[in-house]
Amino acid sequence: MRYSFAWLMAGWLFSASSAIAKDAQEVLDQLRDAQQENYQGSFIYERKDVFSTHQMWRYVDESGRKQERFLQLNGPRFEVFKVDGQVTCVVHPNEDELFLNQDWPGQNLNWQDLSQWYSLQWIGRTRVADRNTIAVLFAPLDAHRYPLEVHMDEQTGVPLKSLLLNEHGQLLERFQFVNYSTEHVGAQDLLVEHRSCIEPKQLSVGEPERLTWQWQLGWLPEGFQAIHQASKNWEINRKQISNQSYSDGLAQFSVFVEFLTEQDVAATRLQLGPTAVVTRRLDTELGAYMITVLGEVPAGTAERLALSIAIQEQE
Amino acid sequence: MSQTSLEQSLSALMDGEADDLELQRILRESDNPELRAQWQRLHAARWSMRQEAVIPHIDLSGRISEALQDVEMTSSEKPTQPSLWSRVGKVAVAASVTFAVLGGARFYNNVNITEGQAVMASTQQVAPALAHSAINPVVLASYGGPAQDTATSQVSDDSSSWYRERLPAYFRQHNQQTTVSGMETSLPYARAASIEGR
Numbered sequence: 001m002r003y004s005f006a007w008l009m010a011g012w013l014f015s016a017s018s019a020i021a022k023d024a025q026e027v028l029d030q031l032r033d034a035q036q037e038n039y040q041g042s043f044i045y046e047r048k049d050v051f052s053t054h055q056m057w058r059y060v061d062e063s064g065r066k067q068e069r070f071l072q073l074n075g076p077r078f079e080v081f082k083v084d085g086q087v088t089c090v091v092h093p094n095e096d097e098l099f100l101n102q103d104w105p106g107q108n109l110n111w112q113d114l115s116q117w118y119s120l121q122w123i124g125r126t127r128v129a130d131r132n133t134i135a136v137l138f139a140p141l142d143a144h145r146y147p148l149e150v151h152m153d154e155q156t157g158v159p160l161k162s163l164l165l166n167e168h169g170q171l172l173e174r175f176q177f178v179n180y181s182t183e184h185v186g187a188q189d190l191l192v193e194h195r196s197c198i199e200p201k202q203l204s205v206g207e208p209e210r211l212t213w214q215w216q217l218g219w220l221p222e223g224f225q226a227i228h229q230a231s232k233n234w235e236i237n238r239k240q241i242s243n244q245s246y247s248d249g250l251a252q253f254s255v256f257v258e259f260l261t262e263q264d265v266a267a268t269r270l271q272l273g274p275t276a277v278v279t280r281r282l283d284t285e286l287g288a289y290m291i292t293v294l295g296e297v298p299a300g301t302a303e304r305l306a307l308s309i310a311i312q313e314q315e
Numbered sequence: 316m317s318q319t320s321l322e323q324s325l326s327a328l329m330d331g332e333a334d335d336l337e338l339q340r341i342l343r344e345s346d347n348p349e350l351r352a353q354w355q356r357l358h359a360a361r362w363s364m365r366q367e368a369v370i371p372h373i374d375l376s377g378r379i380s381e382a383l384q385d386v387e388m389t390s391s392e393k394p395t396q397p398s399l400w401s402r403v404g405k406v407a408v409a410a411s412v413t414f415a416v417l418g419g420a421r422f423y424n425n426v427n428i429t430e431g432q433a434v435m436a437s438t439q440q441v442a443p444a445l446a447h448s449a450i451n452p453v454v455l456a457s458y459g460g461p462a463q464d465t466a467t468s469q470v471s472d473d474s475s476s477w478y479r480e481r482l483p484a485y486f487r488q489h490n491q492q493t494t495v496s497g498m499e500t501s502l503p504y505a506r507a508a509s510i511e512g513r
Contacts, residue, residue: 043505045502045505045506045508045509047509052508054505054508056504070501070504070508072508076511078508078511080507080508092511097483158500173506175501227492236481236484237480243488245492247493252489252492253489254488254492256488262473262476262477263473264473265477268478272486273506277482290477292481292485295489
């Protein structure tokens with residue numbers, strides 16, 4: 001940390017200069033355009049009470065099909081295989097677990113506005129996983145999001161390290177590659193033991209009936225936008241759940257609302273590393289509803305969001 | 316000792332990574348006004364990163380000088396061959412100097428933090444349902460105390476089964492929909508993995 005702190009110092013000293021901030025945005029845009037297609041590497045993930053090691057492979061074949069494989073290297077065997085962003089296979093110690101594939105393409109949001117919610121600061125050139133990296137700090141301009149430090153590979157733009165901090169500057173989570181290579185990645189690396197695959201459920205299967213109720217957020221922090229055009233309804237054990245996710249380009253939270261048939265479900269608050277979870281039971285004339293707000297936002301923000309949600313009868 | 320390498324040592328000290336040699340260099344130069352100004356700037360920078368409005372002015376050099384004077388007095392009073400006990404005493408004084416620096420830095424860095432919280436921030440509360448199934452991993456000393464089980468004592472079966480069923484599914488769904496500003500990152504997968512099989 002000693003040199004990165006020196007760079008942070010430099011970033012702080014120059015943060016007053018908007019020209020430097022603009023440069024950081026330009027660098028970020030360039031890096032985003034220069035995404036590497038094929039790479040592999042191993043990385044660590046660390047948050048409160050969790051330290052795990054992982055291996056990942058990313059390969060785009062001749063037809064442009066993007067395949068990704070993620071493998072947890074310690075603890076229970078957990079493996080995810082994705083094709084074009086859709087989860088097609090999960091290896092999990094509990095075969096009864098429910099996994100959904102992702103077939104909700106988000107809206108194509110314009111993240112040029114990021115600078116309205118974060119001050120983008122140039123930290124400097126760093127080195128991660130034996131690669132030269134460029135580090136920038138997204139410092140939030142209000143209390144509804146966390147600071148994020150990202151170190152991106154100079155050649156490929158892939159984020160090789162990211163640190164999420166809380167409002168006191170304490171580390172909430174660390175994601176960091178240990179080795180990274182853009183060579184020798186082939187289709188053979190993407191082979192998963194398909195015998196042990198849990199096939200994720202299609203969200204569209206068993207189209208849920210139209211809900212007789214709808215929910216609304218009474219408050220949304222500035223800069224956050226809904227990811228989907230409308231909230232999505234899906235099912236867990238025949239229970240209909242209405243879900244929408246919101247993002248400001250970096251931070252994200254999701255809202256889940258369910259009509260409650262269980263009598264006695266208590267509200268709770270949890271903090272799983274960077275992720276705040278707030279549940280709230282809402283008793284209305286229509287019945288009881290369970291509201292869950294979950295995301296990498298400060299707990300106070302999640303709490304306020306949960307409190308602002310109102311249920312209405314659908315016409 | 317160049318000013319640059321001294322400043323690097325100072326930066327290392329702030330990050331808690333300075334070795335004994337570096338600490339000695341800093342202490343030797345503790346009257347150097349440039350070094351003291353740098354110490355203040357480092358703190359101001361860190362403070363600004365946390366977006367704190369007020370920057371308290373804390374200068375530990377007085378305490379350090381006092382501790383060092385004690386060392387000198389001990390050695391001048393007893394110019395004879397150092398015994399084992401005097402060496403123990405010196406170690407103790409040296410430790411107290413270290414404590415004056417590190418303890419002060421710690422106070423400075425953790426003004427809003429109660430004793431016991433450490434590197435990894437945020438308290439981990441365990442959901443009523445997860446509390447029954449979770450296997451608490453070994454907690455490293457520097458990561459604060461073990462996860463506090465704040466589950467209520469009477470958890471109904473409804474509550475338990477609801478949380479056991481919903482939270483992992485919600486967590487997965489949330490992470491599957493996470494995009495970080497169009498960047499290709501494995502972070503959402505890693506976050507999702509952190510609750511699997513636990």
